[in-house]
Amino acid sequence: MKPEAFAATRDNARPLRLFWLATLSMFMIVSQALMASAQGAPQSFSVLAEKVSPSVVNITTSTMVAGRTGPQGIVPEGSPFEDFFREFQDRNGGPGEDRPRRSSALGSGFVISEDGYIVTNNHVIEGADEIEIEFFEGFSLPATLVGTDPNTDIALLKVEADSPLKFVSFGNSDNAKVGDWVMAMGNPLGQGFSVSAGIVSARNRALSGTYDDYIQTDAAINRGNSGGPLFNMNGEVIGVNTAILSPNGGSIGIGFSMASNVVTKVVDQLREFGETRRGWLGVRIQDVTDDMVEALGLASAEGALVSDVPDGPAKDSGMQAGDVITSFDGKEVQDTRQLVRIVGNTDVGKSVRVVVNRNGNSETLLVTLGRREDAETTFPASQEVTPGEPSQSQLMGLTLSPLTQDLREELSLPDSAKGLAVVNVDESSEAFEKGLRQGDVITEAGQSEVLSISDLETKVDEAKEAGRKSLLLLVRRGGDPRFVALSLEEQN
Numbered sequence: 001m002k003p004e005a006f007a008a009t010r011d012n013a014r015p016l017r018l019f020w021l022a023t024l025s026m027f028m029i030v031s032q033a034l035m036a037s038a039q040g041a042p043q044s045f046s047v048l049a050e051k052v053s054p055s056v057v058n059i060t061t062s063t064m065v066a067g068r069t070g071p072q073g074i075v076p077e078g079s080p081f082e083d084f085f086r087e088f089q090d091r092n093g094g095p096g097e098d099r100p101r102r103s104s105a106l107g108s109g110f111v112i113s114e115d116g117y118i119v120t121n122n123h124v125i126e127g128a129d130e131i132e133i134e135f136f137e138g139f140s141l142p143a144t145l146v147g148t149d150p151n152t153d154i155a156l157l158k159v160e161a162d163s164p165l166k167f168v169s170f171g172n173s174d175n176a177k178v179g180d181w182v183m184a185m186g187n188p189l190g191q192g193f194s195v196s197a198g199i200v201s202a203r204n205r206a207l208s209g210t211y212d213d214y215i216q217t218d219a220a221i222n223r224g225n226s227g228g229p230l231f232n233m234n235g236e237v238i239g240v241n242t243a244i245l246s247p248n249g250g251s252i253g254i255g256f257s258m259a260s261n262v263v264t265k266v267v268d269q270l271r272e273f274g275e276t277r278r279g280w281l282g283v284r285i286q287d288v289t290d291d292m293v294e295a296l297g298l299a300s301a302e303g304a305l306v307s308d309v310p311d312g313p314a315k316d317s318g319m320q321a322g323d324v325i326t327s328f329d330g331k332e333v334q335d336t337r338q339l340v341r342i343v344g345n346t347d348v349g350k351s352v353r354v355v356v357n358r359n360g361n362s363e364t365l366l367v368t369l370g371r372r373e374d375a376e377t378t379f380p381a382s383q384e385v386t387p388g389e390p391s392q393s394q395l396m397g398l399t400l401s402p403l404t405q406d407l408r409e410e411l412s413l414p415d416s417a418k419g420l421a422v423v424n425v426d427e428s429s430e431a432f433e434k435g436l437r438q439g440d441v442i443t444e445a446g447q448s449e450v451l452s453i454s455d456l457e458t459k460v461d462e463a464k465e466a467g468r469k470s471l472l473l474l475v476r477r478g479g480d481p482r483f484v485a486l487s488l489e490e491q492n
Contacts, residue, residue, distance in 0.1 A: 042233065045183055049195050052235050054136045054166040056228060058187040059107040059120055059143075059157075061128035063412070105478060108186030108228030109133070109157065110237065112267070114164035116141075118157040119267060120227030121242055122148045123481060125155050127414030133159050136193055147270035151211050153242055153481075154263055155227075156270040168229065171236025173259035176200050176215060184219040184241055184255070186228025196220035198253070205256060207243070207474075207483060210340050214256040215239045221255035223480045230257040239263075243474075245483040265345060279346035280372035281354075282312020285336045288324060296324055297360025304339040306356075312375065317367040319356065326362075327355035344372065393453040395460070396471075396486045397429020398422055398436065402452055411439055418451055419443035419476070434484050436475060443481075444474035464488055 042048075107124030111117070118133060125131055131143040146156040159165075176182075180200045188194050198219030205214035217230065221241050230239035239257025269276045285304040293301050303324040309315045325333050329352040333339045346352060348371045355364050392401045400420045401407065407421050408414070422440040425432045444450060445459040463471045470485045 042181060045195065045197050048183060048231065048233065048235055049185070052168055052185065052229075052231060053193065055111045055168040056136060056185045056193065057109045057111065057118060058134040058192065059109050059124055059227065060132045060134065061105045061107070061125055062130040062132075063105075063128050063414075106187055106190045106224050107226045108224065108241070110185075110229040111165050111167040112170070113167050116159040116161050116165055117146070117271065118143065118159065119240060119263065120155050120157060121240065122150050122153045122155040123476070124227045125157070127416070131157060133157070135165075147274040147276075149266045149270065149276045151276070152258055152262055152266050154240065154258065154266045154270075156267055168231075168235065168237055170260045170264050171232050171234065171238045173213075173215060173238045173261045176203065176232065176238050178202060181233055182217055182219055182238070183231045184217070184221055184225065184228060184257075185231070186221075186225035186241060188220075188222035188224045190224050201254070203259075206337060207256060207472075210337075211262060211344055213259040213262045213341075214242070215259055217255050217257060218253040219255060220253070223478075226480055236260075243481045243483065276373060277348050278344040278372040279348055279350070279369040280313065280375045281343045281367065282310060282314040282370060282375065283319065284308035284310070285325070285339065287336050296357065298324060298357060302326070302335070303333050303357065304336045313367050313370045317354070317365040319354070319365055319367070320358065323356040323358050325354060325356050328352065329354075343369070392423060393457075395453075395456060396488075397426040397431040399424035400442070400453060400456070403441065411441070413441070417441065418449070420450055420453065420456060430487055431484075434486070436484065437477075439477070441476045442473050443476055446471055460488060
């Protein structure tokens with residue numbers, strides 16, 4: 001073949017090779033996209049459900065509620081119906097006295113070890129005299145309480161079984177991404193073992209407490225799901241189903257699971273000590289705002305501003321009010337919430353380096369941490385209602401009363417229960433429309449504990465001053481929590 005002919009043949013083949021290379025590249029891109037789609041959207045959850053079901057349990061609690069004594073107040077004294085109702089009472093346990101009765105509650109949980117350790121929510125078992133665990137295979141075992149952490153609403157139980165139990169492991173909740181598929185299991189509304197699926201809707205939700213780190217999911221979570229696991233697609237527990245945001249008490253696709261990276265630390269301490277042991281710095285702090293930056297000599301509105309230094313580890317180290325904590329134990333501090341969590345997750349008794357900005361200069365302090373639980377006993381964060389507090393008040397369409405011992409007994413609440421009892425609800429109010437009813441208990445407002453009517457009034461005023469149009473309430477009914485947002489626009 002002549003060189004001229006060979007060159008012509010080679011030139012004619014080049015477009016054909018380019019065509020096939022382009023086609024092959026396009027095919028590979030489409031194939032990868034299809035594979036990613038198939039991995040992200042499973043055709044069925046049946047294999048996963050079958051794998052983890054034996055480790056998920058139903059929990060039934062039983063509590064003896066003391067009868068009330070004294071006059072019941074059914075009819076006014078001197079009423080023409082007084083004799084009739086007295087006769088009725090005599091036939092049903094005697095005048096002015098109710099017989100003790102047993103109250104039951106349902107929840108969910110999951111086994112984390114073959115020797116019978118079980119995780120659930122604290123509010124599921126709080127105040128219970130007896131705890132019964134029903135397993136997927138159909139048998140039941142009594143459980144004992146190992147320890148609880150009301151701050152994260154986590155409880156650890158223990159059962160004794162004749163053979164090793166099937167269990168599930170915790171996964172790393174920090175690896176969960178918004179949009180990932182998840183599966184919830186539990187005992188919703190007492191209907192028995194049930195599965196629901198959805199996605200991670202949001203992460204790092206802080207709703208009701210200092211140590212909160214909730215995963216938000218649209219997987220259906222209802223009353224009775226509390227304490228049950230939230231699984232990733234590898235069958236690992238990445239959250240404990242705890243609460244829902246709902247106007248009517250049912251699932252509307254906004255559920256919250258306490259992140260596993262919080263739960264594991266709590267469970268490890270409960271397992272070892274029967275209680276939590278969180279680090280304590282001993283300062284009162286607030287976030288740095290933009291208008292403080294120049295006055296404090298900072299470059300940006302970051303860190304935690306120390307507003308007070310009572311007796312404790314920080315004071316012993318030389319920390320002062322007005323210091324801005326910028327680093328703790330080698331970790332940069334962005335705001336107060338982050339600092340509280342870092343300190344709480346640090347071992348009690350550990351000596352740590354704390355970097356503070358003081359009058360524009362950086363200083364390093366060596367602090368030996370105390371134990372927060374001991375500090376809270378010595379310096380309680382909250383107190384019972386003081387004398388002079390009104391017995392009832394109307395606010396946001398609700399007639400509210402601080403919890404008294406009589407009210408606790410009437411509502412079958414444990415002695416430790418705190419908050420405001422809903423005595424009545426205006427049926428024309430937004431509160432009624434969103435499902436609040438007589439007997440509900442408001443325990444938090446604006447992510448802060450409320451013990452008195454004045455506490456709630458203060459949170460309403462603060463929200464208005466901040467320009468907010470609504471206030472988020474944490475409402476408990478039968479021990480089950482849910483968040484309800486009520487409008488403030490028409491409140492005076």
